[in-house]
Amino acid sequence: MPETKAGLRAAPPAAMQATDTADPRYYHRVVDCQWACPTHTDVPEYIRLIAQGRFADAYLLNRASNVFPGILGRVCDRPCEPACRRGRVEDKPVAICRLKRVAADLKGTGIADRLPKAPARLNGKRIACIGAGPASLTVANDLAPLGYAVTIFERHGAPGGLMRTNIPSFRLPQSVLDEEIGVILDLGVSLKLGAPIDSLSRLLAEGRFDAIFVGSGAPKGKDLPLPGRQAANVHIGIDWLESVAFGHTGSIGERVLIIGVGNTAMDCCRTSMRLGAKSVKVMARKPRSFFKASDWELEDAEEERVEIVVNHAPTAFVLDAGRVVGMRFNRMEYDLDGTRIVAERVVDEVTIPCDEVILAIGQENAFPWIERDAGVEFDRWDRPVVDPLTFQSTRPDVFFGGDAAQGPKNIIWAVEHGHQAALSIHAYLSGLAPADRPREAVRLSSRKMGLHEWAYKNDYAPLERRLMPHVSLKERFKKISIEVELGFTPEQAAQEAQRCLNCDVQTVFEAPQCIECDACIDICPVDCLTIATNGSEAEVRARLRAPALDPSQPLFVSAPLKQTGRIMVKDENLCLHCGLCAERCPTAAWDMQKSTLHWPHADYGSSTCHSHERKTA
């Protein structure tokens, strides 16, 4: 309509294109928690299920993505929580991880017939998984139901990998581990315990397996080669935790120094407190903002009276009669430019007496058992060359995953590696190219039930994050296996669930319907909508109703509106998904539609895919 005003107003040359919401990544990304989760767990959906008291449904939905809801509900690194929109709208994110545990704790006993089952017939293909950690277990979980015969080789006497050896039982009870690993083993998976693989070439030569998955983790703790290191009372953190886990170590000296301040250090210091230590100091080289440990693990350690000492760089072990009796440190000062250290100085030197030292300064993967002529290529840092998408090595029948593939990460990444490797193995053994990945998809369905009625609870609940109840400080040190966190009660869970903003209920906009009445803009509680003239993204971001200053948060940009040719812009950053824009819209140009992500696993396209059988929340 060139004769109208809208037609005369041409968009400036640097104008933004309309957002392609058909790209599944757009709406996926709006669900910050799900986008941040390596396995893309459908967090808002399971939180709604918990809110409805459907704990078993919530558990199974979790399990479909992250395989170990009970374990991860306790010890996950929770990349979802720093990403949670609630943390930007208010201060604290939704306690996503702890809600996951609620689903596991309260799921009841009646879910056996809804778990994956061993197939009636095997397909004749055999897979070996090396190491019984989360990556290998996920591969088994995905492939066994499809008919593959999976054998897991584990060097220790119990499965679980670092989940068993490195995570102390006061954080993760053995019963939880045994239950969730048991579900996978019940799929007809063969588990060989005390069966280390010491030669890949030999395993390949035997020809018993059609594909091999290496999920052997990062079992080598980093050493600290300083003078005096040879003393017997200096331990490598992960090895020491392992010997505690298997009952080989049951005590420790009174004064313990932990070197390093990652999550392993937190497990070491808290374990020391339970084995008889009276004073435990965690020695950090840098200031607190550089700590690798998660905030909540630091909080838990400090609650247990562990002292965290910053700006101390170790220089030597002090020996007396072959035993360490102290450690020397340089006291450091740093000049910071924002978050970066620009200069450092030694202020003075101190010696701190101790009876025992635990080194928790990192770990790496190690493959002394893979012959370098076995067909698996290693890079110049002696790490296996692994395709980051397919997890296939340079030898087509050998796959890697978890810490073995990309160095130490965490359990939830290991699970996703397992899913992706299983998909690749299935493709490879079906004669397909693992690099041809099935694409993810997003399905939308309206939540509108009537005038002002939505099939989700859209009212903003001004509740603060629930605190996790802990066993009292007096009780918890009595035995190492006393779980410190008690888990939310159903009442606490119900309240915490109300804090979720339902980011998966998307604001879907149809530009042709809009009459530019401004109703949505006027009602939006967080000012995330603007009808603006088009321009470059940087320039438009600065002149929205509330400036959109976080470029990591996408803008939704509509097609030109028919009356003025302007565009509807939505800053996704702080949207409460309250649906008031849709309630206020006279023409239903806005609608609230639930997006469901389908993230393909090995059972992609097969009848064993369970995700469609449940009624949505």
Add this chain to the structure above:
Amino acid sequence: MTFMSKPKVAHPDLPRNALGLTRRDYEGANSTLCAGCGHDSITAAIIEACWANAVEPHTVVKLSGIGCSSKTTAYFLSGAHGFNSVHGRMPSIATGANAANRTLNYIGVSGDGDTLSIGLGQFCHAIRRNLNMVYIIENNGVYGLTKGQFSASADIGSKAKRGEVNRQPPIDPVQLAITLGASFVARSFSGDKAQLVPLLRAAMRHNGFALIDVISPCVTFNDHEGSTRSYAYAREHSEEAVHADFVPFASEIAVDYADGAAQTVTLHDGSRIVLRKVDADYDPSDPGVALDAIQQRMRRGEVLTGLLHIGQDAEDIHALGATPDTPLNAIAYESLSPGGDALRRVLESFR
């Protein structure tokens, strides 16, 4: 209309005014008008203007009569004073309140029915008295509360939702106000906040009666093809004659205006209005020019918008009545009520 209240939570980076308040602090109760009503946009513009002018909410008096428009005073500035009066009688209440306390800021919100039918007489006399207030007409051309009959502002030829065509000539409040000597007369559109907000800010600072007639589409009864008050029609047919930028006292005029394109008017409190004229011959200080231009455009089917007329010479109600500077509630009782002897002396003077 919405059943869920607007959450109190706000964008953390919302700008704050000189009082340290965000525009969220100027909101009122939840609107119960139809979704998409132009009146809600005007409410939002009033909130924006009050925030930008850093008005203390408790110094504002909200006044209204009866009708959809008159409900809206509940939807902004919950910290202000308010009086929801009888149909068409808001100007009398405003006059009384203003006479008693001249220091407060009076914002009257009315509709085309409340102002141009039942309240036409009161409206005219408020203008004559040059009552110091902002008078907003939320003009949608229909009686929305009684299911969409034509109002006195409906244009000839405008079609109702069921197809009837209006044949009676409209009363144009803008032309009426100019002929009655109003000193600040503007027209705007609820869908154009870039125009409306500065107009409201200037009107609040104008000393005397400031009329803003705002075309405000009724989404339920008057937003169809054939209506002359629909969103689409208003956008297609409104032509801005004079854009008013409001510049508060003691702040710089930030924009460079081309020579001759802008004219600055200084208000009583020292704040300024920069007028940007589309047609250089248009002189908003001359009521005759304004009336001519409005009528010319009307014959071409266009609606002239912007600050159409501004005059600064007229005396306001307090100057006309030689009232004291102090609000009556701050005058000592003895002076306010000097007793029987004083009354007898006054009566004597009339014998």
